[in-house]
Amino acid sequence: xxxxxxxxxxxxxxxxxxxxxxxxxxxxxxxxxxxxxxxxxxxxxxxxxxxxxxxxxxxxxxxxxxxxxxxxxxxxxxxxxxxxxxxxxxxxxxxxxxxxxxxxxxxxxxxxxxxxxxxxxxxxxxxxxxxxxxxxxxxxxxxxxxxxxxxxxxxxxxxxxxxxxxxxxxxxxxxxxxxxxxxxxxxxxxxxxxxxxxxxxxxxxxxxxxxxxxxxxxxxxxxxxxxxxxxxxxxxxxxxxxxxxxxxxxxxxxxxxxxxxxxxxxxxxxxxxxxxxxxxx
Amino acid sequence: xxxxxxxxxxxxxxxxxxxxxxxxxxxxxxxxxxxxxxxxxxxxxxxxxxxxxxxxxxxxxxxxxxxxxx
Numbered sequence: 001x002x003x004x005x006x007x008x009x010x011x012x013x014x015x016x017x018x019x020x021x022x023x024x025x026x027x028x029x030x031x032x033x034x035x036x037x038x039x040x041x042x043x044x045x046x047x048x049x050x051x052x053x054x055x056x057x058x059x060x061x062x063x064x065x066x067x068x069x070x071x072x073x074x075x076x077x078x079x080x081x082x083x084x085x086x087x088x089x090x091x092x093x094x095x096x097x098x099x100x101x102x103x104x105x106x107x108x109x110x111x112x113x114x115x116x117x118x119x120x121x122x123x124x125x126x127x128x129x130x131x132x133x134x135x136x137x138x139x140x141x142x143x144x145x146x147x148x149x150x151x152x153x154x155x156x157x158x159x160x161x162x163x164x165x166x167x168x169x170x171x172x173x174x175x176x177x178x179x180x181x182x183x184x185x186x187x188x189x190x191x192x193x194x195x196x197x198x199x200x201x202x203x204x205x206x207x208x209x210x211x212x213x214x215x216x217x218x219x220x221x222x223x224x225x226x227x228x229x230x231x232x233x234x235x236x237x238x239x240x241x242x243x244x245x246x247x248x249x250x251x252x253x254x255x256x257x258x259x260x261x262x263x264x265x266x267x268x269x270x271x272x273x274x275x276x277x278x279x280x281x
Numbered sequence: 282x283x284x285x286x287x288x289x290x291x292x293x294x295x296x297x298x299x300x301x302x303x304x305x306x307x308x309x310x311x312x313x314x315x316x317x318x319x320x321x322x323x324x325x326x327x328x329x330x331x332x333x334x335x336x337x338x339x340x341x342x343x344x345x346x347x348x349x350x351x
Contacts, residue, residue, distance in 0.1 A: 076299055
């Protein structure tokens with residue numbers, strides 16, 4: 001019974017096993033194949049998750065126990081340590097989503113479209129968090145939860161772009177058609193990202209100007225800066241971990257019946273069976 | 282140390298609701314998202330395994346009824 005082969009290995013599956021990614025030569029397109037990406041993302045996701053927790057612990061420690069009280073704003077300024085990273089991530093993830101959606105459309109690359117879809121919910125979440133934390137900061141600092149100024153309005157439009165993308169791709173049954181329609185929306189929406197970024201320069205906004213910008217010294221104490229940068233790294237690592245896992249799920253949802261996926265799942269089940277046997281001893 | 286006691290830390294200069302409301306929302310939403318993606322991946326993997334087993338059983342059944350030895 002122990003020598004019984006897993007139920008679903010066929011000749012074609014064995015071929016997929018022998019062509020395992022680790023034996024292939026690395027090129028720019030190596031991880032464009034969903035089978036290879038699946039393996040790579042599976043290895044990287046836990047490491048990114050651990051890095052996110054460690055960066056967050058360090059950032060929170062410095063943010064709450066080392067960084068001094070702000071001379072003007074008192075303690076409430078400490079919202080900056082999550083507000084700014086969340087706002088950066090919301091813009092960055094949108095550009096990344098639009099880039100991969102465009103790659104998936106123009107090069108007809110399946111994995112690129114999957115990545116765009118995997119990025120969208122996390123981007124929408126960071127946009128929501130940027131608005132939420134900004135609102136909680138605006139109330140004590142400006143005396144209002146919300147104001148229709150250029151920075152806040154353009155960030156709200158970003159949230160609607162994410163939600164529009166998610167609704168559009170969910171509404172079209174044909175996967176590849178949905179990818180292309182979503183790509184069009186994502187690409188058109190990119191124009192909003194520089195509007196958000198430069199809104200505090202182009203218009204006279206209630207929102208304060210950039211805390212950190214290229215070519216100028218940061219307008220904050222170095223411990224505050226460190227806390228913000230560590231929290232940004234935590235958000236990056238978190239986003240990578242979550243997006244990798246979601247991309248793996250989408251790969252299986254789309255290609256789970258393909259030969260490579262069956263071979264991989266069969267190997268996984270055999271490994272689990274060995275674990276169970278050794279654990280029983 | 283900036284804080285003299287825990288009370289001072291949690292009150293955040295009278296703005297505790299805003300500060301902890303922000304950090305709390307961030308922690309809860311990110312944790313929920315992390316759990317949801319892991320569950321989604323597990324569901325997708327289980328569905329793929331089920332489909333593979335069903336396909337093999339079907340193939341075995343077809344082979345048996347056609348009289349061929351597997």
